[in-house]
Amino acid sequence: MIQVGTKLRVADNSGAKIIECIRVLGGSGKKIGKVGDCIVASVKEVRSYTGGTMKAKINKGAVTKAIILRTAKEFSRRDGGFLRFQDNTAILLGTQSQPSGSRIFGPILEELRMLKDMKLVSMGSCLM
Numbered sequence: 827m828i829q830v831g832t833k834l835r836v837a838d839n840s841g842a843k844i845i846e847c848i849r850v851l852g853g854s855g856k857k858i859g860k861v862g863d864c865i866v867a868s869v870k871e872v873r874s875y876t877g878g879t880m881k882a883k884i885n886k887g888a889v890t891k892a893i894i895l896r897t898a899k900e901f902s903r904r905d906g907g908f909l910r911f912q913d914n915t916a917i918l919l920g921t922q923s924q925p926s927g928s929r930i931f932g933p934i935l936e937e938l939r940m941l942k943d944m945k946l947v948s949m950g951s952c953l954m
Contacts, residue, residue, distance in 0.1 A: 827858045827859070827860065827897060827899040828847055828850065828858065828859035828860070828863070828865060828894055828897065828914060829847065829850065829857055829858050829859070830847055830848065830849065830850070830857070831846065831847065832846070832847045832914060833845070833846050833847075833870065833914075834846075834847065834867070834892070834894070834914045834915060834916045835913055835914065835915045835916075836892075836915070836916060836917065836918060837895055837896075837915040837916065837917055837930055837931045837932050838917045838918060838925060838926070838927030838928075838929060838930050838931065839927040839928060839929045839931075840883050840884050840917075840918045840925075840926040840927035841872055841873055841883045841884045842869045842871070842872055842873070842884050842888075842918060843870075843871040843872055843873050844869075844870045844871040845867040845868060845869055845870060845890075845892060845916060845918070846867060846868050846870050847859070847865050847866075847867055848865070848866045848867055848868055848889065849865065849866040850863060850865050851863070851864045851865060851866065851891075852864065859894050860894065860897065860901065861894055861895065861896065861897055861901065861935055861937060861938070862893065862894065862935075862937060862938050863893070863894050864891055864892070864893055864894075864919075865891070865892050865893075865894060865916065866889065866890075866891055866892075867889070867890060867891070867892045867916065867918075868887065868888070868889050869884055869885070869886055869887060869888045869889075869890070870886070871886070872884065872885065872886050883926055883927070884918065884926065890918050890919065890920075890926075891918070891919040891923070892916040892917060892918050892919060893916060893917055893919060894914070894915075894916050895915045895916055895917055895930075895932075895934060895935070895938070896911040896913070896914065896915045896932070896933075896935070897910070897911065897914050898910060898911060898912065898913055898914055903937075909935075915932065917930055
């Protein structure tokens with residue numbers, strides 16, 4: 827369960843490390859985001875690049891959209907089982923709702939296969 831003010835780890839290689847939820851999108855008064863929901867977030871920390879000529883794709887303080895990948899609050903599946911993770915993670919979205927990174931770290935839930943496009947699901951390992 828993600829609400830305004832929640833800090834999330836970024837699970838892609840876009841350059842951001844920690845983001846903070848500003849708004850949960852969808853519906854007129856939606857206050858809580860779950861796996862697969864879109865949020866508006868502010869970048870709080872960026873990854874440091876030492877050496878090389880690699881530039882960060884995103885800067886600190888940037889406001890961007892993100893999709894929630896994993897939550898620490900457990901949720902139930904259709905088969906009756908519960909699933910939870912250690913932390914809250916999200917991936918950043920760029921233009922036209924495409925992921926801004928080229929890789930996703932960690933598992934991606936099978937529920938996202940039904941909610942989002944296959945571009946997102948094909949970038950990481952699927953958790954059945």
